[in-house]
Amino acid sequence: MRTRFTQAGAPAARPRPMKAVPPVPTPSAPAPSRGLPGICWVLIYVLLVAFPLLILLLGPLPRGGGRWWDFSMALGFAGLAMIGVQFLLTARFQRATAPFGMDIIYYFHRWAAVGGVALVLAHYLILRVGYGDALGPLNPLTAPGPLTAGRLSLLLFLVIIVSSLARQALKLEYDAWRRWHGLLSVAAVILAVAHVAGVGYYTHAPWKLVVWTTYSAMWLLLLAYIRLLKPWRLQQRPYEVTAVKPERGDAWTLTLAPRGGHAPLAFRPGQFAWLSLGRSPFRAREHPFSFSGSAEDPRTRCFTIKELGDFTRTIGQVPAGTVAYVDGPHGVFTPDAHPDAAGFVLIAGGVGIAPMMSMLRTLADRGDPRPLRLIFGNSSWDRVLFREELAGLPDRLSLQVTHVLHEPHPGWTGATGMLTPEVIRAALPPPVLDHVFFLCGPKPMTDSVQATLRALGVPLSRIHLELFDMA
Amino acid sequence: MREHLSRMVCLLTLVVAVGLAYLFAVRHNPLPVAPTGEAPPARPAAAPTEDAGTMISPRGADLFAQHNCTSCHAIAGRGNPRYPLDDTGEYWTEEELRHWVVGTGEVTAHLSDVVRRRKQGYLNLPEEDLQALVAYLSTLRSGGQ
Numbered sequence: 001m002r003t004r005f006t007q008a009g010a011p012a013a014r015p016r017p018m019k020a021v022p023p024v025p026t027p028s029a030p031a032p033s034r035g036l037p038g039i040c041w042v043l044i045y046v047l048l049v050a051f052p053l054l055i056l057l058l059g060p061l062p063r064g065g066g067r068w069w070d071f072s073m074a075l076g077f078a079g080l081a082m083i084g085v086q087f088l089l090t091a092r093f094q095r096a097t098a099p100f101g102m103d104i105i106y107y108f109h110r111w112a113a114v115g116g117v118a119l120v121l122a123h124y125l126i127l128r129v130g131y132g133d134a135l136g137p138l139n140p141l142t143a144p145g146p147l148t149a150g151r152l153s154l155l156l157f158l159v160i161i162v163s164s165l166a167r168q169a170l171k172l173e174y175d176a177w178r179r180w181h182g183l184l185s186v187a188a189v190i191l192a193v194a195h196v197a198g199v200g201y202y203t204h205a206p207w208k209l210v211v212w213t214t215y216s217a218m219w220l221l222l223l224a225y226i227r228l229l230k231p232w233r234l235q236q237r238p239y240e241v242t243a244v245k246p247e248r249g250d251a252w253t254l255t256l257a258p259r260g261g262h263a264p265l266a267f268r269p270g271q272f273a274w275l276s277l278g279r280s281p282f283r284a285r286e287h288p289f290s291f292s293g294s295a296e297d298p299r300t301r302c303f304t305i306k307e308l309g310d311f312t313r314t315i316g317q318v319p320a321g322t323v324a325y326v327d328g329p330h331g332v333f334t335p336d337a338h339p340d341a342a343g344f345v346l347i348a349g350g351v352g353i354a355p356m357m358s359m360l361r362t363l364a365d366r367g368d369p370r371p372l373r374l375i376f377g378n379s380s381w382d383r384v385l386f387r388e389e390l391a392g393l394p395d396r397l398s399l400q401v402t403h404v405l406h407e408p409h410p411g412w413t414g415a416t417g418m419l420t421p422e423v424i425r426a427a428l429p430p431p432v433l434d435h436v437f438f439l440c441g442p443k444p445m446t447d448s449v450q451a452t453l454r455a456l457g458v459p460l461s462r463i464h465l466e467l468f469d470m471a
Numbered sequence: 472m473r474e475h476l477s478r479m480v481c482l483l484t485l486v487v488a489v490g491l492a493y494l495f496a497v498r499h500n501p502l503p504v505a506p507t508g509e510a511p512p513a514r515p516a517a518a519p520t521e522d523a524g525t526m527i528s529p530r531g532a533d534l535f536a537q538h539n540c541t542s543c544h545a546i547a548g549r550g551n552p553r554y555p556l557d558d559t560g561e562y563w564t565e566e567e568l569r570h571w572v573v574g575t576g577e578v579t580a581h582l583s584d585v586v587r588r589r590k591q592g593y594l595n596l597p598e599e600d601l602q603a604l605v606a607y608l609s610t611l612r613s614g615g616q
Contacts, residue, residue: 046484053491057498064500065553074492082484104473111481119488133541134551144542200585460472 038099048085052077055211072126079119080192083157084219086112086185091226092274094330102272102288102330103466110165117157120192124154146198153191160184173310175285186223231281234325237262241277241322242300244315249383250307251351252315253292256324257300265326268336269295269362270355270438273328275303277318281325287311291329292354294361301326304385306351333438333466335359341436343371345428347449349419349441350378353385356440364396371435372397375427377404377419377445381412402427419445421452433458439465531607534600538593543586546611560609568605 053074064070088096089109097105127135140148160181163170167177193216239256247253254277258264267273274286293302307313333355335344346356353376363372378384384403393399404415404423415423419441433456439446446465453463535541541550546557563571563578570576574590582590593601 042480045480046487049484050487050491053488053495057491057495063553064496065551067496067500069496069552070499071492071496074495075489078488078492082488100473100477104477107474108477108481111478112484115481115485119485131551133536133549134543134545136539136542142539144539147542198585200583 036095036099041096041099044096045085048088049078049081052081052211052215068126068130072123072130075119075126076123077196079116079121079123080189080196082112082116082119083185083192084189084215086116087189087219087222087226091222092327092330097330098332101332101466113161113164117154117161120154120157124150144198146195146200149191149198150195153188153195156184156188156191160188175311189219227282230327231325234276234281234327237265237325239264239301239324239326241318241320241324243320244318246316247304247385248387249351249378249385251304251385252307253302253304254315254318255293255300255302256326259323264297264299264301265328267291267295267301267329268334269359270334270336271329271331271358272355273301273303273326273330276325276327277315278322278324281327286325286327288330290331290355290358292357294365295358296362296365304351304354304357306385308351331466333440333464335363335436335438338436341370343373343432343435345373345375345432345435345437347375347419347424347437347439347441348377349445351385352440352442352445354440356438357386357389359438360390360393360397360399364393367396369398371432372399373428373432373435374399374401375404375419375424376401377406377441380405380407381409419449421448421455424449424452425456428456435462437463439463531603531605531610534604535607538596538604543589556608556611558611558613560611561613563609565605565609568608569601572601572604572608 056074056077065073086109089105089112092102100108136147137143138151140152143151163172163177164181167174196212238259240259241254242257243253243255245253245255256264265273270290272288272290274288276283276286279285289303289305291301292304293300305312305315307315335341338344344359346359348356356374356376360372360374363370374390376384376390381387381403384390384405390401394401402415404417404419404427405412406417408414408416415427417423437453437458439449450463450465454460535546543551543554545552545555559568559571567576567578570578572590573594574582574587575594579587579590596604
């Protein structure tokens with residue numbers, strides 16, 4: 001599957017970006033729900049962060065403590081609210097993330113984390129600089145408990161930020177990092193809430209106490225949903241590995257079939273899911289991979305995975321019969337979102353071909369007559385994933401494949417090099433510029449190809465790609 | 472493009488948050504009060520009418536700092552500005568001040584439970600410390616601010 005792993009071993013792949021999915025009637029997948037447009041979710045987000053501040057602003061207060069003092073307090077509340085909402089962002093609520101695509105949600109999660117912690121840090125620094133005496137001693141043994149809780153909470157948040165943004169540079173292994181990220185963030189929020197409650201200035205009024213208790217309770221319920229209810233649901237619908245097939249380019253195709261009577265989950269070509277292999281879904285050891293099989297397949301679900309990191313290097317040894325859990329589908333990177341497209345152009349680099357294979361196989365099964373074009377960049381001919389199948393697909397689809405190799409063998413007559421503007425231009429005759437474009441591959445490639453397409457006059461609304469390297 | 476938009480949303484959220492925080496600060500503090508963290512606690516200008524208050528004031532001031540009273544209270548701008556004690560010697564008698572310190576009596580009846588419990592912890596102070604503290608507080612009069 002198209003995943004780009006770092007040296008430290010992290011599943012970097014996330015599904016490609018997308019707009020809202022309109023209902024597309026197909027026999028296999030259920031019609032996607034008409035969710036709220038993206039702008040509504042953005043407003044809901046801002047409102048959730050602003051909510052405690054609005055409560056503060058509209059409520060009574062015994063007396064002010066000075067503008068800077070009260071400004072600092074309000075910043076602290078805002079920071080905590082922003083951080084609390086972070087848990088909502090990564091809870092993978094499909095309806096809320098669908099208009100944006102999961103990858104951009106994670107991207108936003110990182111920025112929002114920096115923003116939220118910056119607010120909390122500002123809260124602390126104003127007090128440290130302007131009201132040092134009020135903070136008292138640093139020593140946890142002599143300082144008031146709530147203040148120590150606040151300091152520890154801030155410290156944990158800073159650790160979380162650094163360990164996440166610099167995870168690869170620090171060579172932190174992905175699974176361990178993820179587990180610690182979850183534990184530390186819960187601990188930090190609990191300490192922050194203890195700090196707020198202990199300091200207590202704004203919780204005197206009973207109604208405010210109710211508001212804060214409700215907010216905290218909702219947050220706890222959310223945790224219970226993510227860590228208990230969701231995994232439990234996944235456990236009711238297990239899969240098992242029926243085949244592990246070696247592919248070109250150090251890749252493997254994992255085939256799963258439902259264990260027990262349930263039907264396999266429906267998905268749209270190009271979507272992805274979080275996969276847990278051989279572990280209970282409560283252990284939170286899942287990794288995201290794109291479906292690589294046809295969405296019309298009534299029984300099995302396939303993922304094509306490249307050996308790039310600690311986890312993916314073990315895929316080849318997974319025995320048949322191993323239990324698996326599939327959390328999905330997620331993502332809106334799918335031709336099904338564009339029923340009116342005149343045709344599609346798929347541009348893939350390396351293992352980015354996996355979701356494209358899902359699209360091509362599905363369209364072939366459906367007998368879709370629209371013109372399709374694939375531009376596929378690889379290092380060498382013997383590493384071209386799905387080479388043989390791609391050679392056979394033009395029999396079933398109106399498909400043209402352009403292979404681009406940057407280490408061609410002698411006698412290669414096709415395009416060479418990387419997916420440079422020249423190569424892309426040469427592969428795209430003008431009529432094709434009206435089609436819908438899907439890009440999947442390493443970020444430098446997708447950035448460059450996107451720029452080329454823009455220069456050719458393709459509007460951004462018809463170029464779809466997904467971000468890699470989310471963690 | 473989406474990345475740019477998502478950074479903009481983040482920025483918008485921060486602007487809204489900081490804006491609301493500022494409005495909050497202004498609404499509850501109609502006149503600006505700047506922190507004066509660098510000045511040492513001012514000696515009260517008016518002499519206390521009671522006994523040798525000035526002799527035990529330094530000890531009282533030490534106790535005030537030692538027991539982290541500044542985490543909730545400010546004197547001459549140092550400490551938590553929400554509950555300043557600058558005039559406290561003018562408004563309350565020594566007996567009332569003692570109740571204030573340890574969270575007992577009618578004067579403190581309106582305090583929240585959390586605050587009272589915290590103050591009642593000071594009942595464990597040695598008697599001479601309590602007296603010193605109370606005497607110190609009774610010397611605080613508005614000659615300073």
